[in-house]
Amino acid sequence: MKDLYKIYSIVVILLIFGLVMLTSATTFLSYQNKYFKNNPYYFLTKQLIWIFLGIIVGIIFSNIDLRKIKEDKYLFLMILSIILLIAVLFTKPVNGARRWFRLFGISFQPSELAEVSMILYLSKKFSNIKDQKDIIVPIFLSFIVIGLIVLEPNISYALTLMIILTVIMIYSAVPAGYIISILILGGILSPVIITKYPHALIRIKMFFNNAPNNSQISNSVLAIANGGLLGRGLGAGQMKLLFIPEIQSDFIFATIAEETGFLGSVTIILIYVILFKLGKDISKKNLYVNRFFYILAFSISFTLFIKAMLHISICLQMFPSTGVTLPFISYGGTSMLMNLTMLGILANIERYNEF
Template identity: 25%
Template structure:
């Protein structure tokens, strides 16, 4: 028992205060904004204006407890079980597609219901797959740098996972998974020319997917000029842009958004940032972007320190987790501002949703664990 306790004990080091502080502030802002952005839709659907806020608070508590447990698990445990994680991630993506098990919402079969709660499988699956790639990259650097085979093996599983994600469909999750995996493999020594060839092939496949699907083509057309069809395909984006525009410099104030009053759909999920920008304006939006930038900056610093200390798995995990959070935040904000087509990706640590919030808490716990394991121990002062 004492051996297990010693193994699970946290290293005696000072955590990265900037990273931890930014994560806490972002999560608190997200909780407040879910409460503010969802009052109208919650009242219409349930009769309880704070319904989604209460549920998000419960998800946050579950996420914190789970993150606390993960924070105490040494990275060598995850490194030793990367193949198990790979299998688990792929199984989740297959199971959700089985009729009667997977649940469809708005035409997308991405959830598995567990009574009163449901799990969006792409969230834990991506975490498992990125940890697998980090483990592979830490073991196979020579093969990655010298042969196609070294790059083909992990990318085969990423392409397979992406194919399963596209069947749901969840194009945004697939794009982020492949991008993060490619970045980790590049850092591990994979040749840039090989990655560019794979990237070109992926780009060609995306073009074919868009051209072969009227649904995706309509999304792209509406994104390019949403004002051409403001009450049809461009409705969601035009309402989002109106919300952001109303915020101006200082915002209209917390709770004073007009667009959340059933004008803008998905106010507490995919388009939470638009309501935040309306209520807190340009100043608040820039502050939020700075907070996300601090998390990514500190994450990359932690990753570099781990690699310099020859803790390759820890370094690749830190880079992968940071890149995932950065890309998802960028895509969500860009979609809200009309810079990218709608992707259905949440704003990390902020948008309503139990699966997203809990997995993001685990992501942050892994990043903090890398930080703790790669820092110098605190030296005791002589008494």
């Protein structure tokens, strides 16, 4: 259980630090905007609510004996995600994309639920491969999920899920032929998808050409550079003053780097590396005990890690802008809820290691 307590400590640190940085990044934005009711603590208040809900859901999942849940329940969760993704395509577009459901005044992203559902289902199926059907069906359903997310359009999230799918297949020791086929198919479809959605092509061109009108990325890099070694100090960042759109979610690392400097930024990166290692250690404990838990623990740890690294890479202009949030730090209700749910599942795995 020592690894689990270490993970809890790390996540608590990230949550508290995230609330501090979120407040710093959004106070001016929310105070001067009527949409946010001119409330300087608008984002902080909503984030606290989502953290509270996430902790409750995480506790519930940490106490469910996942070993006793039949495979068809995971399949149902996967199909439910597909239905929600189909339904969201008929909602009113926001900024040209259909990604949100609004229910009882609360907005959530089905794609985030699909991510957790996919991880659970793939881990369950790949833990007991008996024939080709146990490989082809999960891959097929995963491609339906990824395809529906592309149609939103949310190509960046689809790419993230594609990476997660491939890595889970590798870790699960799925025959190499299937993995190579997936990579070839992805390589063939990528240019088609990119040309179909001009905004994706524009982002890629801006990334490779270092376009001067790419102000969001350019200002993110400038904020990081302004941080220097030790940073400007908490609350003293300048680029958060409406220079970087979506700074509370897609570019929160830019504020972290500007206000805490190189040392603070490296510390955050190391924390995510340690979190990944601890999760992988939990996975290894199950190698000869429970193959489902072995794959699931790694899949969750890798998902949180790759999302953190993609977010940081985007802020550093090392990867095209994709809108990936920084786990446990960025503002985002559904994202926070699902991240804490995955933490609860990881706690569940470690707990049942003791029995």
